Amino acid sequence: MRFHSPGVAHFTTDHIIGLSPQMLDLKETLLKIAPRNSNVLITGESGTGKELFARALHAASLRRAGPFVKINCAAIPDTLVESELFGYEEGAFTGCRKGGQPGKLELAHQGTVFLDEVAELSWPMQAKLLRFLQEREIQKLGSRRSIYVDVRVVAATNVNLEQMVKYKKFREDLFYRLNVINLHIPPLRERKEDIPLLVEAFIQKFNLSFKARVSGVAPEVMNAFMQYSWPGNVRELENCLERAFNLIDDNKVIQLHHLPAHLYSFSGEKQPLRDTGLPGQVAQAFRQGKTLVEILEQVEKYIILQALVESKGNRARAARLLGISRPGLYKKLVKYNLM
Numbered sequence: 043m044r045f046h047s048p049g050v051a052h053f054t055t056d057h058i059i060g061l062s063p064q065m066l067d068l069k070e071t072l073l074k075i076a077p078r079n080s081n082v083l084i085t086g087e088s089g090t091g092k093e094l095f096a097r098a099l100h101a102a103s104l105r106r107a108g109p110f111v112k113i114n115c116a117a118i119p120d121t122l123v124e125s126e127l128f129g130y131e132e133g134a135f136t137g138c139r140k141g142g143q144p145g146k147l148e149l150a151h152q153g154t155v156f157l158d159e160v161a162e163l164s165w166p167m168q169a170k171l172l173r174f175l176q177e178r179e180i181q182k183l184g185s186r187r188s189i190y191v192d193v194r195v196v197a198a199t200n201v202n203l204e205q206m207v208k209y210k211k212f213r214e215d216l217f218y219r220l221n222v223i224n225l226h227i228p229p230l231r232e233r234k235e236d237i238p239l240l241v242e243a244f245i246q247k248f249n250l251s252f253k254a255r256v257s258g259v260a261p262e263v264m265n266a267f268m269q270y271s272w273p274g275n276v277r278e279l280e281n282c283l284e285r286a287f288n289l290i291d292d293n294k295v296i297q298l299h300h301l302p303a304h305l306y307s308f309s310g311e312k313q314p315l316r317d318t319g320l321p322g323q324v325a326q327a328f329r330q331g332k333t334l335v336e337i338l339e340q341v342e343k344y345i346i347l348q349a350l351v352e353s354k355g356n357r358a359r360a361a362r363l364l365g366i367s368r369p370g371l372y373k374k375l376v377k378y379n380l381m
């Protein structure tokens with residue numbers, strides 16, 4: 043981020059990597075809409091950079107000196123969403139904190155509130171959010187006093203909200219309120235020319251954090267990257283390179299065998315024997331001195347990734363597939379660095 047003089051928006055979007063026509067378009071739109079106060083809905087698959095864009099939008103706006111407050115609507119149990127958003131007064135319910143607590147909307151006063159995974163809001167909460175967007179006032183739980191709050195709302199979702207509106211799962215009036223401006227970030231497989239740039243940027247980043255001197259990726263690896271469909275988008279690419287940094291010796295080039303096994307099949311190369319199937323992987327894990335718990339974690343992470351791929355990134359559906367709660371899944375996503 044570069045600021046030349048205070049008070050003037052000289053924010054650049056340079057740290058959003060991408061020179062594909064779609065990304066250039068998005069960056070231009072972002073800078074154009076940043077100074078306004080209209081609500082923005084950012085859509086796109088998981089890992090495409092929605093949060094990155096939301097933060098860039100805030101930093102490029104006139105509100106940049108104010109707070110950026112993120113609320114992950116999928117991570118909060120339904121019963122707590124209201125107090126999380128609106129806050130509560132002391133004594134509003136049993137077990138609540140002494141002195142009450144401000145809600146996230148109030149904390150975002152004069153800044154930006156980022157409603158991540160907005161499709162996960164329950165129907166009643168959608169109504170409450172709509173009322174807030176219309177009146178710009180909040181009432182804490184257990185309070186009759188209204189407080190004026192000045193926030194810009196940026197919402198994000200990886201599901202098709204219009205479909206949800208059609209099936210009466212998302213309020214149409216709220217959809218239109220949020221979707222004043224839409225930024226749609228295309229999946230990585232639709233802008234493959236950005237892959238080499240991203241690889242370069244992540245290698246620089248991990249060279250710093252790992253104190254390594256990895257010079258690049260082998261041509262076969264780039265080939266595999268260009269052919270793979272990246273269901274987890276930029277996040278998956280970033281994780282894939284981080285994994286390679288953990289396996290590689292210093293100042294070397296990343297080779298095919300540093301990639302997760304499922305990427306090989308896209309390279310046109312034969313899979314090395316040691317990476318075929320579960321027995322081979324377990325044998326390899328033993329050779330690396332991994333314990334049962336570590337191997338189970340590896341398998342769990344793989345299963346979670348598969349559920350996310352299967353559900354096209356819809357976490358509620360992935361949680362149902364796995365038979366666990368949404369907050370339970372969320373914890374695991376944090377644990378395995380899949381957020």
Ligand SMILES: Nc1ncnc2c1ncn2[C@@H]1O[C@H](COP(=O)(O)OP(=O)(O)O)[C@@H](O)[C@H]1O
Nearest residue numbers: 057058059060088089090091092093094276277
């Ligand atoms: N265009 C990009 N340039 C650089 N990093 C990116 C880009 N898009 C995504 N990332 C990185 O990928 C990861 C996932 O991005 P994020 O904004 O959390 O995605 P989403 O919110 O859509 O799931 C983050 O570490 C982010 O910094």
Ligand SMILES: [Mg+2]
Nearest residue numbers: 092093158381
């Ligand atoms: Mg996100």
